[in-house]
Amino acid sequence: AQTVTQSQPEMSVQEAETVTLSCTYDTSENNYYLFWYKQPPSRQMILVIRQEAYKQQNATENRFSVNFQKAAKSFSLKISDSQLGDTAMYFCAFMPHQGGSEKLVFGKGTKLTVNP
Amino acid sequence: DSGVTQTPKHLITATGQRVTLRCSPRSGDLSVYWYQQSLDQGLQFLIQYYNGEERAKGNILERFSAQQFPDLHSELNLSSLELGDSALYFCASSVTGLAGGHEQFFGPGTRLTVL
Numbered sequence: 001a002q003t004v005t006q007s008q009p010e011m012s013v014q015e016a017e018t019v020t021l022s023c024t025y026d027t028s029e030n031n032y033y034l035f036w037y038k039q040p041p042s043r044q045m046i047l048v049i050r051q052e053a054y055k056q057q058n059a060t061e062n063r064f065s066v067n068f069q070k071a072a073k074s075f076s077l078k079i080s081d082s083q084l085g086d087t088a089m090y091f092c093a094f095m096p097h098q099g100g101s102e103k104l105v106f107g108k109g110t111k112l113t114v115n116p
Numbered sequence: 117d118s119g120v121t122q123t124p125k126h127l128i129t130a131t132g133q134r135v136t137l138r139c140s141p142r143s144g145d146l147s148v149y150w151y152q153q154s155l156d157q158g159l160q161f162l163i164q165y166y167n168g169e170e171r172a173k174g175n176i177l178e179r180f181s182a183q184q185f186p187d188l189h190s191e192l193n194l195s196s197l198e199l200g201d202s203a204l205y206f207c208a209s210s211v212t213g214l215a216g217g218h219e220q221f222f223g224p225g226t227r228l229t230v231l
Binding site: 035037042043044045046047050091098101102103104105106107108109 | 118147149151158159160161164171172174204206208210212218219220221222224225
């Protein structure tokens with residue numbers, strides 16, 4: 001069974017600075033997908049970024065980028081120029097490559113606070 | 117707004133009761149997923165339906181059941197409720213295909229409190 005580990009339960013960063021959230025996962029599969037979801041205080045789950053395991057290039061979305069290390073089974077999220085609106089729980093998630101069955105396996109989350 | 121709707125937003129009930137949570141997926145999405153978010157278990161996948169058929173099952177209790185109707189809306193039925201069933205229940209939808217890896221769009225959730 002796949003597992004996802006987020007070793008940092010809580011983190012804080014000053015506005016405009018950069019922060020990196022860690023995620024490791026365990027799988028025997030070669031093809032899969034990785035995601036970071038954000039859950040602000042409103043509780044809405046919002047996709048931040050997506051990575052396909054067969055792509056070596058790290059995904060980026062504006063201020064958000066990942067460092068994907070397949071051999072190490074590591075998938076960290078870097079947030080640049082942190083904004084107050086980035087305050088949220090961040091969940092790393094794994095999706096096995098099984099066409100038609102796309103369940104997400106989530107980590108326990110990291111609570112990020114951006115301070116003014 | 118993700119385009120996924122869930123009703124009700126909040127539900128308070130007593131132990132031993134039965135409740136039904138409802139989800140309408142985004143227009144065009146054939147897959148519906150149910151997740152449970154609780155303090156002790158985190159976010160857990162319960163079940164997936166694709167175009168009316170069960171496609172994948174996670175750690176869903178036997179007291180829980182789900183279905184997807186011809187109009188693609190889905191219902192999650194929780195029976196013989198226990199205190200530990202108190203949680204936030206999310207529905208998500210996606211375009212599902214053989215390629216895999218599609219983004220799941222989450223609804224706002226139903227907060228269930230069992231007293």
